[in-house]
Amino acid sequence: MTxxxxxxxxxxxxxxxxxxxSVLLATPACAQDWNDEGAxxxxxTPAFQGQTRAPEAxxxxxxxxxxxxxxxxxxxxxxxxxxxxxxxxxxSGALRMVAADGTLSEPIGGVPxxxxxxxxxxxxxxxxxxxxxxxxxxLSYAAPSATEPGKNSTGxxxxxxxxxxxxxxxxxEIFRQQPAWASDKHFGSRLVLDREGMLFVTLGERxxxxxxxxxxxxxxxxxxxxxxxxxxxxxxxxxxxxxxxVWSKGHRNVQAAALDGEGRLWTxxxxxxxxxxxxxxxxxxxxxxxxxxxxxxxxxxxxxEGITAQDGLEQxxxxxxxxxxxxxxxxxxxxxxxxxxxxxxxxxxxxxxLVRLDLDGDRxxxxxxxxxxxxxxxxxxxxxxxxxxxxTDADNGQMVxxxxxx
Numbered sequence: 528m529t530x531x532x533x534x535x536x537x538x539x540x541x542x543x544x545x546x547x548x549s550v551l552l553a554t555p556a557c558a559q560d561w562n563d564e565g566a567x568x569x570x571x572t573p574a575f576q577g578q579t580r581a582p583e584a585x586x587x588x589x590x591x592x593x594x595x596x597x598x599x600x601x602x603x604x605x606x607x608x609x610x611x612x613x614x615x616x617x618x619s620g621a622l623r624m625v626a627a628d629g630t631l632s633e634p635i636g637g638v639p640x641x642x643x644x645x646x647x648x649x650x651x652x653x654x655x656x657x658x659x660x661x662x663x664x665x666l667s668y669a670a671p672s673a674t675e676p677g678k679n680s681t682g683x684x685x686x687x688x689x690x691x692x693x694x695x696x697x698x699x700e701i702f703r704q705q706p707a708w709a710s711d712k713h714f715g716s717r718l719v720l721d722r723e724g725m726l727f728v729t730l731g732e733r734x735x736x737x738x739x740x741x742x743x744x745x746x747x748x749x750x751x752x753x754x755x756x757x758x759x760x761x762x763x764x765x766x767x768x769x770x771x772x773v774w775s776k777g778h779r780n781v782q783a784a785a786l787d788g789e790g791r792l793w794t795x796x797x798x799x800x801x802x803x804x805x806x807x808x809x810x811x812x813x814x815x816x817x818x819x820x821x822x823x824x825x826x827x828x829x830x831x832e833g834i835t836a837q838d839g840l841e842q843x844x845x846x847x848x849x850x851x852x853x854x855x856x857x858x859x860x861x862x863x864x865x866x867x868x869x870x871x872x873x874x875x876x877x878x879x880x881l882v883r884l885d886l887d888g889d890r891x892x893x894x895x896x897x898x899x900x901x902x903x904x905x906x907x908x909x910x911x912x913x914x915x916x917x918x919t920d921a922d923n924g925q926m927v928x929x930x931x932x933x
Contacts, residue, residue: 561878561896566848567801568823571835574842577890579821581845584885584893588864589932592898595629595916599924604651604667604717605906605916609659614688615918615926618648622666624692625926637686637695642671642679645711650681653718653726655757662687665757667716667728670700672707680704680748681714681730685757701759702772704748708733717784717856719792721754725762727774727792728753729781732816739817743777745769750816751776752794752808764811777814777840779804783856783873795856795873798822799830801848805871806841807889815840821848845884845891852877854920855906861913863931874904876920881907881929901927 562580573579601618608614611627620641621634641649647669655663663685670682683702686695713731720726732742732750742750745768754762754774761771769776783795794806802822806814819840820830836842847853855874859867871884879900885893898904902919910916915929 561849564849567850568821568829568833568848571801571821571848573821573846574836577845577892578843579846579848581884581891581894584883584895586866586895588866590897591930591932592901593928593930594925595928596625596631596926597923598631599623599918599926600922601648601905601920602918602924602926603649603905603920605908605918605926606652606654606664607908607910608654611911613916613926614652614654614664616649616652616666617924618650619643620649622649622652622695629926632692635688635692635694637698639666639668639682639684639698639700640671642669642711644669647679647711647714650714650716651718653720656720662690663757664688664695665701665718665726667714667718669711669714670703675707677709678707679710680707681716681728683718683726683728683755683759701757702728702753702755704730706747706749708735708738710735710738713780715778715781717782717794719784719786720757721786721792722790724757726755726757727784728755729784729794729796730778731780732778734780742779742816743813743818745773745776748773750778752778752781766811769811774810775808775812775814777816777818778808779816779820782854785856785858787858788860788869793856793858793871795853795871797852797854798846798848798850800825800827801850803847803850803853804843805845805884805891806843809841812841813839814843821846822850844889850877851875851880851882852903853882855904855908855918857907857909857915859909861909863913872907872909872915874907874917876903876905879903881915881917898929 604616613625624632651667653665672678681704684700686698710733712734715730717729752775753772763772781796799822873882880896883895905920906918908916917927
């Protein structure tokens with residue numbers, strides 16, 4: 528018989544906030560407004576029809592939202608536990624448990640030290656499929672360098688959650704992006720287990736011009752997607768000259784990743800000013816950054832030579848210009864919204880919305896945006912009952928449940 532853990536201690540002054548917020552039409556009256564906006568990068572054209580500005584996805588689903596927990600300090604990642612509660616990270620460095628009734632725990636002890644400057648901090652959390660037996664989780668975070676003060680890089684650690692839910696035991700760092708940089712941006716950090724039990728870790732190119740220029744180099748983790756075993760052993764593409772844990776390269780800042788029903792990895796990465804990308808990263812391929820991009824630098828100048836295509840570099844499945852600033856990805860598989868099964872759901876930070884992509888095979892056939900104005904959506908997940916869970920990134924961040932309105 529499995530012993531159930533004691534519930535975590537509720538946080539003082541931070542209690543459940545389960546209340547209905549509103550009922551919203553899934554396809555807003557001005558749903559096409561985003562396609563009417565001008566592109567940031569003039570003169571760029573898609574490589575194929577439907578690569579950008581897909582038509583409005585049809586549907587008449589009505590959505591209801593309810594705040595499950597609030598008072599979160601810039602929440603970043605979440606993953607459900609078997610008992611219906613959720614683990615949620617806060618960028619400031621806290622890992623918390625949100626009970627099924629919305630009760631928010633005190634910070635769980637034993638979390639690795641993080642560098643919480645800028646876009647850093649405690650980032651994603653992933654619960655093992657066999658958590659009921661192993662109680663194992665993984666965390667990603669901005670890891671401060673022990674030997675080079677002021678520098679940092681993306682780290683991944685594994686641990687077990689104590690039976691009482693109060694602390695992490697056996698915390699072991701299994702991956703550290705190399706090299707470290709004096710930057711507080713572009714850590715990537717989404718964690719996804721594939722069907723072979725290997726762990727994908729998305730990374731960024733650290734934003735600054737100097738590290739950006741190395742994203743095409745083979746001797747580092749800058750701008751790479753890596754694949755490792757659950758204990759950190761390399762399980763990359765095996766491409767000659769690449770580091771043994773690198774799966775694909777040429778990425779800018781991937782903060783959204785998930786497997787589809789066939790076990791294939793999909794990612795959405797942040798572009799510069801324009802050029803957010805949906806990709807399906809393949810073993811050993813090069814996705815082009817910073818040589819090609821459907822965007823421009825923040826000062827309006829071209830990235831590199833300002834080109835969007837080159838032989839040997841992969842095209843995105845879809846791109847946005849203007850950007851949505853994507854973070855968090857789920858591929859819907861549930862009973863509550865059966866018409867969405869197989870669709871891609873993305874959190875929009877700049878869009879302040881939930882973005883849905885309707886797929887026709889491996890191409891985007893339509894796009895819709897819901898809950899516009901809800902706040903900066905940092906993460907998206909599908910709950911066991913088919914409802915959606917969103918995290919909004921703010922000083923007073925929220926965990927929001929999205930259900931079908933009657």
